Amino acid sequence: MPNKQPKPKGKFSSFFSLVKKTKPSYGMLAFALSLSIVTTLVSLLIPLLTKQLVDGFSMSSLSGMQIGIIAAVFIVQAALSAYATYALNYSGQKIISGLGDMLWQKLIKLPVSYFDKNATGETISRVTNDTMVVKELITNNISGFITGIISVIGSLTILFIMNWKLTLLVLIVVPLAAVILVPIGRKMFKISRETQDETARFTGLLNHILPEIRLVKASNAEEAEYGRGKAGIMALFKLGLREAKVQSLVGPLITLVLMAALVAVIGYGGMQVSSGELTAGALVAFILYLFQIIMPMGQITSFFTQLQKSVGATERMIHILAEKEEDIQTGKAIENADQPIKLEQVSFGYKTDQTILKDITATIEAGKVTAIVGPSGGGKTTLFKLLERFYNPTAGSILLGNEPIDTYSLESWREHIGYVSQESPLMSGTIRDNICYGLKREVTDEELRKAADMAYALQFIEDLPKKFETEVGERGIMLSGGQRQRIAIARALLRNPSILMLDEATSSLDSQSEKWVQQALEVLMEGRTTIVIAHRLSTVVDADQLLFVEQGEITGRGTHHELMASHSLYRDFAEQQLKLNADLENKAV
Structure with missing residues (x-):
C-alpha cells in the first residue's frame, strides 16, 4: 500500500462509488431505514406516555385504554425493529455478495504477474475479511447512526417544548460526551x-504454510513454523488487548456522563417539581429522554469508526479492482497453429533494472521437438x-x-497449447474433473477413456474403487507423482493441442513411473510442435534441435551430436549429466 493517503473526500466518495457498483437494492435499503x-x-412517544401515566396515576384513573396504548406502542416498535433489522441484513448481504463477485471476477482475470508480486493469503483476506467490515457498517451501523441522530434531535426538541431551562442543563451532556467519544473513536479506528x-x-502465513504441510513435517520444521504462527497470533492478541483497553473506557465514561447528567436533572428537576414548576411525570420523561x-x-x-474502517478496507479492494486485467478475447483466432514459432531478438526482465533474457533469436520448427537445456x-x-504469454x-x-x-x-493461443509441468498440479475434485479441466464442451465417457488409455492412466x-469419480485430494495428494503426471498428460491429450510444452515431466519420478510417463509422452508428442525444458539430457538427446541457454542467452544450437562436437560447455554439461544418470541407473539396479 502506498504511504501517502488520499484526501478524506476522495476516500469517502470512492467508498460510496464502490458500494454503488454492487447495485444494491435501494428500495429495500430505503425501506429498512424508513x-x-x-x-x-415511536420510541420518542414512550416518555410522553409515561409522563401522562405518572401525572395521572391512581388505581381509579388507570384505564385499560392507557395500558393498551402503551402495550401497542411497545409491540409495534419491536415488530418494526425486527423487520428493519432483517431488511438491513438483506441489503448488507446483497452488497457483500456484489463486492465478492466483483473481486473474484477481477482476481480470476488478473495476469500471472499480479500473483507473483502479491501474497495469495493477503489477497484472500481482502475478499473475505475486508468485505465483512463493509457488511458490518451497512447492517449494524448505518441504521444506528440515522436513528441515533433522529433520537437526539427529536428528544431535544420535545425537551425544549416541555422545559427549556432543564433542557439547557441536558445540552451540557452532548458536547461532554462528544469530547470523550470522538478521541476514543479515532483510537479505535487506528487499532482496527x-x-x-x-x-x-x-x-x-497460513495460506503459505498449510498447503506445504508435508514439506514442513518432512523437514522437522514444525517448531519453526509454530514460532512464525505464534508471532502472528501474539500480534493479533496484543492488538486485541489494545482494542479491549479502549473499549473498556467507553462504558464507564458513558455511565459517568449519564450519572452526572441524571444527578443534575434529578437535582434541578426535583427543585422545580417541589416548586410546582414541573410535574413528576415530566421529570420522569426528562430522565427517559x-x-x-x-x-x-x-x-x-461507532458509525464513524466503522465508516473509517470500511473506507480503509475498500481502499484495498479499489487497488485490486484498479489493476489491469488480462484481456483474453481481443485478437484474432488462430486458423493454423502448425507453423514454426520464431523468437526475434527477444529480451525480458521482471524488473526494469533486471534482464533475464538477452536478445534471444531462435526458430522452433512445426511438428518437431526442440529442447531447451542449460544450467x-x-x-x-x-x-x-x-x-505461454504470462508475460510479454x-x-x-x-x-x-x-x-x-x-x-x-489469448484464449485462442492457449487453446492450442498443452502444458505438462514437473509437478503437474491437479485441482481438488475427481479424476474426471481434472482430465476435463478447462474444456468448454461436454466430454463423452468414450473420449475420457481413450485419453486416459493413451496416457497409460486407464489401468490404474x-x-x-470409484474409478474416474475418485477424489484426488488437495493438489492431487491422494495420487502418486507418476499418476498425477499421467492425469496431466490425459488432460493435454483431450485438449488435442497443436503446441506442446513440457517442463521435463519425468525428472522427479521413479524408474517405473518414468517408463509409463515417457511412453505416454511419446504418444502425446507425435506430430506436434514440442518444446521441452530438459533437466536430464538423457531424455532429449534425440530431439530435432537443442538450444543451450546460459545467463539469458542462447550460446549454442543444433542436435546433440552437433553440440557435442562444437560447444565445449555443452559437452562438459552433457558428460556430467550422462555420467550422473548412468550412476543413478547402476544404483537402481
Missing part, C-alpha cells in the same frame, strides 16, 4: 486498521512463461509463422 426511523419516532493489516498477514440522547452518542461514534537459473523457465517481452517479438503471437487472442484408474 422502518428504523419510524421505530425511533492495524488489526485488518495484521489479519491479512496472518491469513497469508436523557437516555435517548446519551445512548445514541455511542452509536453515532539452472539461465532463463529456461522464463522463456516458457513468455511462450520487453524487447523483440515472438511470431507464429509470420504473425506476432500478440495479434492472436480402473483399479480404483
Whole structure:
C-alpha cells in the first residue's frame, strides 16, 4: 500500500462509488431505514406516555385504554425493529455478495504477474475479511447512526417544548460526551486498521504454510513454523488487548456522563417539581429522554469508526479492482497453429533494472521437438512463461509463422497449447474433473477413456474403487507423482493441442513411473510442435534441435551430436549429466 493517503473526500466518495457498483437494492435499503426511523419516532412517544401515566396515576384513573396504548406502542416498535433489522441484513448481504463477485471476477482475470508480486493469503483476506467490515457498517451501523441522530434531535426538541431551562442543563451532556467519544473513536479506528493489516498477514502465513504441510513435517520444521504462527497470533492478541483497553473506557465514561447528567436533572428537576414548576411525570420523561440522547452518542461514534474502517478496507479492494486485467478475447483466432514459432531478438526482465533474457533469436520448427537445456537459473523457465504469454517481452517479438503471437487472442493461443509441468498440479475434485479441466464442451465417457488409455492412466484408474469419480485430494495428494503426471498428460491429450510444452515431466519420478510417463509422452508428442525444458539430457538427446541457454542467452544450437562436437560447455554439461544418470541407473539396479 502506498504511504501517502488520499484526501478524506476522495476516500469517502470512492467508498460510496464502490458500494454503488454492487447495485444494491435501494428500495429495500430505503425501506429498512424508513422502518428504523419510524421505530425511533415511536420510541420518542414512550416518555410522553409515561409522563401522562405518572401525572395521572391512581388505581381509579388507570384505564385499560392507557395500558393498551402503551402495550401497542411497545409491540409495534419491536415488530418494526425486527423487520428493519432483517431488511438491513438483506441489503448488507446483497452488497457483500456484489463486492465478492466483483473481486473474484477481477482476481480470476488478473495476469500471472499480479500473483507473483502479491501474497495469495493477503489477497484472500481482502475478499473475505475486508468485505465483512463493509457488511458490518451497512447492517449494524448505518441504521444506528440515522436513528441515533433522529433520537437526539427529536428528544431535544420535545425537551425544549416541555422545559427549556432543564433542557439547557441536558445540552451540557452532548458536547461532554462528544469530547470523550470522538478521541476514543479515532483510537479505535487506528487499532482496527492495524488489526485488518495484521489479519491479512496472518491469513497469508497460513495460506503459505498449510498447503506445504508435508514439506514442513518432512523437514522437522514444525517448531519453526509454530514460532512464525505464534508471532502472528501474539500480534493479533496484543492488538486485541489494545482494542479491549479502549473499549473498556467507553462504558464507564458513558455511565459517568449519564450519572452526572441524571444527578443534575434529578437535582434541578426535583427543585422545580417541589416548586410546582414541573410535574413528576415530566421529570420522569426528562430522565427517559436523557437516555435517548446519551445512548445514541455511542452509536453515532461507532458509525464513524466503522465508516473509517470500511473506507480503509475498500481502499484495498479499489487497488485490486484498479489493476489491469488480462484481456483474453481481443485478437484474432488462430486458423493454423502448425507453423514454426520464431523468437526475434527477444529480451525480458521482471524488473526494469533486471534482464533475464538477452536478445534471444531462435526458430522452433512445426511438428518437431526442440529442447531447451542449460544450467539452472539461465532463463529456461522464463522463456516458457513468455511462450505461454504470462508475460510479454520487453524487447523483440515472438511470431507464429509470420504473425506476432500478440495479434492472436489469448484464449485462442492457449487453446492450442498443452502444458505438462514437473509437478503437474491437479485441482481438488475427481479424476474426471481434472482430465476435463478447462474444456468448454461436454466430454463423452468414450473420449475420457481413450485419453486416459493413451496416457497409460486407464489401468490404474480402473483399479480404483470409484474409478474416474475418485477424489484426488488437495493438489492431487491422494495420487502418486507418476499418476498425477499421467492425469496431466490425459488432460493435454483431450485438449488435442497443436503446441506442446513440457517442463521435463519425468525428472522427479521413479524408474517405473518414468517408463509409463515417457511412453505416454511419446504418444502425446507425435506430430506436434514440442518444446521441452530438459533437466536430464538423457531424455532429449534425440530431439530435432537443442538450444543451450546460459545467463539469458542462447550460446549454442543444433542436435546433440552437433553440440557435442562444437560447444565445449555443452559437452562438459552433457558428460556430467550422462555420467550422473548412468550412476543413478547402476544404483537402481
